[in-house]
Amino acid sequence: MSAFNAIDADREVDREEYTPGIEPQATWCPGCGDFSVLKALKGAMSELGKDPEEILLVTGIGCSGKLNSYFDSYGFHTLHGRALPVARAAKLANPELEVVAAGGDGDGYGIGGNHFTHTARENHDITYIVFNNEIFGLTKGQTSPTSPKGHKSKTQPHGSAKDPVRPLSMSLTAGSSYVARTAAVNPNQAQEILVEAIQHDGFSHIDFLTQCPTWNKDAKQYVPYIDIQQNEDYEFDISNRQEAAEVIYDTELALHDGEVLTGRYYQQEGRLSYTQEKQEIGEMPEEPLAERYHDDDYEWERCYDMLDAHR
């Protein structure tokens, strides 16, 4: 039994338990894709029977960063781009927590890109949802790292001169052990993928296509979409990195030609998480360190022998 009484409580959890008892009403614009992420996350957590109080939902800054304002659990709204370091450290300190990080495409692939690369590489056992609307939503429609080349915005009136980043390729190369893309318009698939991602042992990255009807009018609403697992044209082995890389490459190209491919791209089973790797080499306690200090009876070590080394 954990010293934290909400952990592993093992009970049925209704999805409405994740709705905050009071205000605020979600302030996303009507038709915004972000609503679907919230809905899918509530569905997935309830399907998995996660107590709201064993969940830590860490977000960045953006319209997307408001996710934990509308989801009742332990929540931490960090700085622009910094959700991942906070989330992965919380998981290290208390591996029993269900830690989910979320943020926008600007947040995760731009200003926080370095953290994305290294969190994936370290394979922390957390889930990372990127709300990819190919735009800076909160700041009113500037070009984002995923905006397609030629995309016009107030900061790039002649169209973006840059090729967009390839988030799924980046993720695979960096070392995520679960890579998927889903879309706001596909709620069933979204919930299924979230459930899988949360259950997956290791770093799960979901590029979640979320339309922004307010600032990205010329972008597609991500319909129609193709689920690559349901389509004969895309038969491949998701545990094979090379095959995954090819389909990901096609998927990223296709998006800007108006073809929306979604589904699971890569899943590596059996790879140790950062916590497990550290435990293997004796650098990480078996007992969650946060738990140790939560226990009132715990006697603080006095470290008496530390001085001997200096004699």
Added chain:
Amino acid sequence: MPEDLNWAVGGEAGDGIDSTGKIFAQALSRAGRHVFTSKDFASRIRGGYTAYKVRTSVDRVESVVDRLDILIALTQRTVDENLDELHDDSIIIYDGERSMMSDFETPGETIGLDVPLKRLAEDAGGAIMRNIVALGAACAVSGFNIEYLDESLEKRFGGKGEAIVDNNKAAARAGAEYVEEEYDFSAPYDLETTDNDYVLLNGGEAIGMGALAAGCRFYAGYPITPATDVMEYLKGRIEDYGGIVVQAEDELSAVNMTLGGARAGARAMTATSGPGIDLMTETFGLVATSETPLVICNVMRSGPSTGMPTKQEQGDLNQMLYGGHGEIPRFVLAPTNIAECFHKAVEAFNLAEKYQLPVYLTSDLSLAVTEQTFEPEEFDMEAVEIDRGKVVDEETIGEWQNEKGQFKPHAITDDGISPRSFPGTDGGAHMSTGLEHDELGRRTEDTDMRIEQVDKRDRKVDTAREREDWGYREFGDAEADTLILSWGSNEGAMREAIGMLAEDDIDVRLISVPYIFPRPDLTDEVEAAEETIVIECNSTGQFADLIEHDTLSRVQRINKYSGVRFKADELAEEVKAALGEPTEVEA
């Protein structure tokens, strides 16, 4: 003969200077002698000059002086760099068979002892022990019982097997015997030993030890000179107490990871230096508004920008006090010596958790790289108290919920302090954010709530002012007309300068301030003095500015920003000059 002996070993980076110096310092400490060490680096060029200096006495030593009595010079440059510190009776040990030393001539009236270090080392089992031969020679010259060196060698090489230890002991003896036989020369020194039990450690180690004793169990950092020692000290030790050290991809990540660890319930710390502080400042406001306890250790080095990475400076005071946009309540502690690094580290964690805000624990390059002896009692583990502040559990959580059962992490209270609940605690779920928020942690722009939350955060500082002791350390003559104010690591050199000034009938009162914010109000002390002089290692006088601001009085300033710490004799002269007294140079 002076009471203290000043000894040094110098050569090129890669010559093993550091470990050689440490072995000798350890031997002196085990012999019950006090030790104070310093390091010279010229880090720009690979193979450039580096030296490890040891000052030793049976009395406590607190600083370095401009005098070298025994110098082991592995290179010509070692001698050139120290010409000012050598005197007529200085002894230089060198290896005339080393190609770069074959033309070496001892400067002035100094005494040169040519000892074939490499050859003797080879005879004892390997050229690698060259420096140990030199240490043996130094024992002979200083009349220091070589058995203490044996103990130090056992400690250093014990892990490598008995044969290695024996070879090293033999190498040391070969050096000692060579000096005794080849030079008809009776040791001009006779290093007395005592039965006193001392510990020898540097500021980085003391901070690491303090952090561990205080229950720090989560450390995330990104390597940077001179803060890396703290991380290296914790690594390999923290695991024994169930903690972890992680190396992050940059300082942005390091400080945010520390924040994440703290939110999840661990006592957490990061350490860095100037360039890292710049990056971490981004997160400072979030730490403060989310009311998360966090300790950031800043081991200052010479700036701005990359500056002089291995040089001394106290240039970050304003950055620590004012860095970050908006108004951020924070504490800034500046331990004044190595033992204080231990105590202030413990205090930093308690303050951070009691008042739920970021705490700077600042030392500097001088403290970080200086090894000094202390009585073990000065690091009293038994006396360490841990106060985690207002953390709620199943029983107390109810007191902090609203009528709907929602937890209030930013509850408005009289003392400004709100409750904390760690994720995983039933009934404690809440949001926390860098946005302005209400008592529940939900964003708000309501003007009344904004004012209440700002006031509440500021009130924590007022509460801390009342409840905690923000005193100072005092030395010298409390009735003196001249008041010297110092912060951080200048205390040792100034303490020694007091004695030197007294010889010239100049009495001073020294107030050494370990708290930069909140800090003691020194108005009465400054008004009682005829002359107030603030000493600090920066060019503008950042602490002096604070004192003038606090006391509404003008002060004199002694500033040093060459990259080298204050020395006692130099400070004594500067104080005389500031007081209009004749100085050595003029006299």
